[in-house]
Amino acid sequence: MLVWFLPxxxxxxxxxxxxxxxxxxxPGLLIWWEAISNGNDRYMRDxxxxxxxxxxxxxxxxxxxxxxxxxxxxxxxxxxxxMRLVEFSQAMIGHxxxxxxQVNIFSSMLFAGLSGSAVADTSALGSMLIPAMEKQGYTRxxxxxxxxxxxxxxxxxxxxxxxxxxxxxxxxxxAALFLAGIVPGILVGVGLMMMVSYQARVQDFPPATKRATWxxxxxxxxxxxFPLMTPVIILGGILGGVMTPTEASAxxxxxxxxxxxxxxxxxxxxxxxxxxxxxxxxxxxxxxxVGAAMSFKTVVSLSRAPETxxxxxxxxxxDPLMLLFLINLLLFVVGxxxxxxxxxxxLGPILGxxxxxxxxxxxxxxxxxxxxxxxGLATPPMGLVLFVASSVSxxxxxxxxxxxxxxxxxxxxxxxxxxxxxxxxMTVPRLLGFVQ
Amino acid sequence: MAALLGLFKGLCAVNNVLxxxxxxxxxxALATMxxxxxxxxxxxxxxxxxxxWSEEAARFLMLWMTGLIAPSAYRWGGFVAIDTVVxxxxxxxxxxxxxxxxxxxxxxxxxxxxxxxxxxxxxxxxFATAALWVPLDLVGGESFRVPRSxxxxxxLVGIVLLILVNVEHILRTVVQLIDPEAPLPVDKHLMAAGxx
Numbered sequence: 236m237l238v239w240f241l242p243x244x245x246x247x248x249x250x251x252x253x254x255x256x257x258x259x260x261x262p263g264l265l266i267w268w269e270a271i272s273n274g275n276d277r278y279m280r281d282x283x284x285x286x287x288x289x290x291x292x293x294x295x296x297x298x299x300x301x302x303x304x305x306x307x308x309x310x311x312x313x314x315x316x317x318m319r320l321v322e323f324s325q326a327m328i329g330h331x332x333x334x335x336x337q338v339n340i341f342s343s344m345l346f347a348g349l350s351g352s353a354v355a356d357t358s359a360l361g362s363m364l365i366p367a368m369e370k371q372g373y374t375r376x377x378x379x380x381x382x383x384x385x386x387x388x389x390x391x392x393x394x395x396x397x398x399x400x401x402x403x404x405x406x407x408x409x410a411a412l413f414l415a416g417i418v419p420g421i422l423v424g425v426g427l428m429m430m431v432s433y434q435a436r437v438q439d440f441p442p443a444t445k446r447a448t449w450x451x452x453x454x455x456x457x458x459x460x461f462p463l464m465t466p467v468i469i470l471g472g473i474l475g476g477v478m479t480p481t482e483a484s485a486x487x488x489x490x491x492x493x494x495x496x497x498x499x500x501x502x503x504x505x506x507x508x509x510x511x512x513x514x515x516x517x518x519x520x521x522x523x524x525v526g527a528a529m530s531f532k533t534v535v536s537l538s539r540a541p542e543t544x545x546x547x548x549x550x551x552x553x554d555p556l557m558l559l560f561l562i563n564l565l566l567f568v569v570g571x572x573x574x575x576x577x578x579x580x581x582l583g584p585i586l587g588x589x590x591x592x593x594x595x596x597x598x599x600x601x602x603x604x605x606x607x608x609x610x611g612l613a614t615p616p617m618g619l620v621l622f623v624a625s626s627v628s629x630x631x632x633x634x635x636x637x638x639x640x641x642x643x644x645x646x647x648x649x650x651x652x653x654x655x656x657x658x659x660x661m662t663v664p665r666l667l668g669f670v671q
Numbered sequence: 672m673a674a675l676l677g678l679f680k681g682l683c684a685v686n687n688v689l690x691x692x693x694x695x696x697x698x699x700a701l702a703t704m705x706x707x708x709x710x711x712x713x714x715x716x717x718x719x720x721x722x723x724w725s726e727e728a729a730r731f732l733m734l735w736m737t738g739l740i741a742p743s744a745y746r747w748g749g750f751v752a753i754d755t756v757v758x759x760x761x762x763x764x765x766x767x768x769x770x771x772x773x774x775x776x777x778x779x780x781x782x783x784x785x786x787x788x789x790x791x792x793x794x795x796x797x798f799a800t801a802a803l804w805v806p807l808d809l810v811g812g813e814s815f816r817v818p819r820s821x822x823x824x825x826x827l828v829g830i831v832l833l834i835l836v837n838v839e840h841i842l843r844t845v846v847q848l849i850d851p852e853a854p855l856p857v858d859k860h861l862m863a864a865g866x867x
Contacts, residue, residue: 247775248752248753249753249756250756250757250768250772251752251753251754251755251756251757251768251769251772252752252772252775252776253745253750253751253752253776254750254751254752255750255751256750256775256776256779259779259783260775260776260778260779263779263782279786282782282786283786283789283790286782286783286786286787286790287786287790287795289783289826290734290787290790290823290826293733293734293737294730294734294822295730296726296729296730298733299704299708299729299730299733302701302704302733302736303704303705303708306701306705477716478712481708482708482711482712485704485705485708485709485712486709486712488705489705489709507702508695508698511698511701511702512694512697512698512740514701515694515697515698515700515701515736515740516694516740516743516744516749517744517749518701518736518737519697519736519737519740519741519744520741520744520749520750520751522733522737522741523737523741524751572753572755573751573753574751576751577751616755
């Protein structure tokens with residue numbers, strides 16, 4: 236009976252029940268129904284366990300990294316730091332073919348090292364770069380599409396909110412996942428830059444700006460120095476064994492506060508309550524979801540759903556490469572409808588064990604899932620960053636969804652590269668001793 | 672209809688006040704968590720004296736932050752859901768489906784309320800936290816360890832606030848189902864805190 240909780244959960248999800256309630260309602264209802272059917276009146280004990288796991292799932296020190304990273308990202312976003320990153324990118328690569336489009340992608344790669352959120356990236360960079368690109372002669376739909384496409388780098392290059400969630404739910408090392416995300420994130424960025432370069436050659440793109448002088452580059456680097464130190468502090472602290480990821484995230488938040496408030500003076504003390512409230516709001520939703528996911532995970536293992544699903548999946552093919560192809564298709568479709576965080580929370584405990592049994596390294600599988608579901612943020616019909624890009628640019632979602640297709644093709648190619656060449660994600664954590 | 676609208680407006684006013692207080696306590700909790708973790712790092716590396724209470728205190732605050740601010744996120748549509756089906760349906764059918772979903776959510780919350788009340792007042796809540804003390808000795812009293820029930824109460828309070836918001840959503844849906852043109856109160860803080 237309990238094995239039906241998954242279809243019931245999916246039904247709830249499809250008809251619009253918030254994920255948090257669905258994660259509790261589906262198993263709860265089935266526990267109750269099974270008990271009633273068997274004349275067992277002790278079902279409240281099992282349902283109590285469900286809610287106890289919700290609380291225990293949230294009562295976690297490693298999970299505290301989520302509100303802190305959100306706080307750091309929010310401060311960076313508010314503190315005028317985005318402008319400095321764009322000026323730095325402009326000085327470095329503004330002279331390449333497709334000038335501002337390349338700057339957009341490169342800025343997203345830098346921004347990824349600060350915030351780890353695709354939505355924050357689209358909103359912060361889009362509001363600045365889309366009007367600038369239009370002024371230079373790019374179409375609005377192209378500017379919005381490249382902003383949305385490049386923003387998915389945010390949760391791939393560390394720090395990354397979804398990787399913290401995956402690490403916690405699946406019991407993996409945050410540091411290993413952070414390290415494993417670096418090369419795939421850069422690969423997505425480089426792939427998008429190559430596509431822009433190709434489009435600039437075959438289409439009539441506006442001319443790039445002239446190359447910045449050494450003095451201009453030096454000045455831009457100096458202005459961007461403090462923001463660019465954030466990923467160095469976070470990763471350096473974690474990898475050097477100086478701080479836990481949670482402590483590093485708190486330091487990142489404090490650093491962002493000092494940079495915005497004292498050094499750059501781009502934020503005022505009166506802005507702080509709003510910044511904290513926005514971060515706490517976003518973090519609370521994620522924390523509740525993770526807590527509910529821990530309850531859900533217990534039911535997943537009790538129901539033997541992974542075993543049932545494994546038999547089904549292994550019945551499709553016994554070739555791990557083919558199965559990885561199929562799972563990528565599944566993740567891509569799920570990513571079209573569901574945000575990356577909730578999708579990881581739901582699918583991680585179900586799919587993870589199956590692929591580990593097939594010999595896929597847990598860190599490698601985590602990266603496949605994370606990158607695939609993150610790209611889903613930019614896919615129609617429910618891609619969150621498409622909606623943000625639409626609201627920032629004023630362009631229709633459908634128009635952006637068409638213009639983004641060449642960039643999505645690049646990202647899908649990268650997903651398959653990451654899937655079939657494990658060295659892309661595994662080399663850095665392996666070299667630094669975080670993966671055996 | 673007038674009575675229903677009055678009830679809805681009254682509940683909105685109550686929720687406005689409670690959730691505003693919740694948001695302010697939550698942001699102070701987040702700020703305090705940050706300070707506590709920084710203090711922990713400094714004490715460990717500078718003074719070689721790691722405090723034993725800091726992690727538990729920060730977790731205490733994180734749980735309360737979540738319990739107090741998540742209802743605001745729920746009120747402003749911040750809970751992740753796929754609303755494609757609801758948006759495709761005709762208005763009346765969409766409202767009926769929304770009502771069914773809200774009642775289902777309310778059931779989850781009411782069961783949660785019953786369980787968390789039993790947890791806070793029962794056996795689980797009778798233990799003390801590992802390292803948190805109320806230092807009443809500073810004012811001449813007797814110090815005691817913070818009971819776990821104080822920490823677990825964050826879930827109870829959070830669920831109570833979520834129930835109030837859920838009932839508000841139900842009343843709003845019913846009012847709109849009966850009279851789509853009915854003037855409904857708007858939460859002025861939505862834009863300020865931006866729960867998009």
